[in-house]
Amino acid sequence: MTYVREQSSTELAVHMRSLQKMPGWHDPLADRLWQEVEALKAEVAGLRTGYEAYERVNAELKAENEALRGVMSAVVSEIPGARISRAGNAPGHCHSIPGVWDEDNGSKAGKECAWCKVWNYAVSMGKGDRP
Numbered sequence: 487m488t489y490v491r492e493q494s495s496t497e498l499a500v501h502m503r504s505l506q507k508m509p510g511w512h513d514p515l516a517d518r519l520w521q522e523v524e525a526l527k528a529e530v531a532g533l534r535t536g537y538e539a540y541e542r543v544n545a546e547l548k549a550e551n552e553a554l555r556g557v558m559s560a561v562v563s564e565i566p567g568a569r570i571s572r573a574g575n576a577p578g579h580c581h582s583i584p585g586v587w588d589e590d591n592g593s594k595a596g597k598e599c600a601w602c603k604v605w606n607y608a609v610s611m612g613k614g615d616r617p
């Protein structure tokens with residue numbers, strides 16, 4: 487027989503259950519503490535299950551993210567004019583200030599160009615610069 491202090495969790499559980507079944511057993515504090523231990527064990531098991539599910543989903547999302555980076559890199563490199571576009575400007579755009587509409591673009595003047603913004607995001611995503 488192992489001393490209680492040296493018992494494993496499983497041995498302690500078996501020991502406690504055998505004590506509680508003994509005729510004349512009456513130790514409200516031990517019973518209450520054991521109840522608390524079992525509630526905490528159940529809570530830990532629930533948290534472990536949740537964490538394992540989180541890890542599975544996280545791994546799936548990482549794999550999907552890597553696949554999308556590869557796709558984005560291929561798309562960006564295959565778009566006509568991609569290699570000659572000026573840094574910060576999307577292919578076919580030639581803003582003086584990269585990604586910002588020029589003064590002669592009417593109501594868009596000085597505003598951020600949405601297509602250049604998307605393009606730059608796609609380029610950096612393809613390079614793995616984006617999360």
Ligand SMILES: [Zn+2]
Nearest residue numbers: 576579599602
């Ligand atoms: Zn633009």
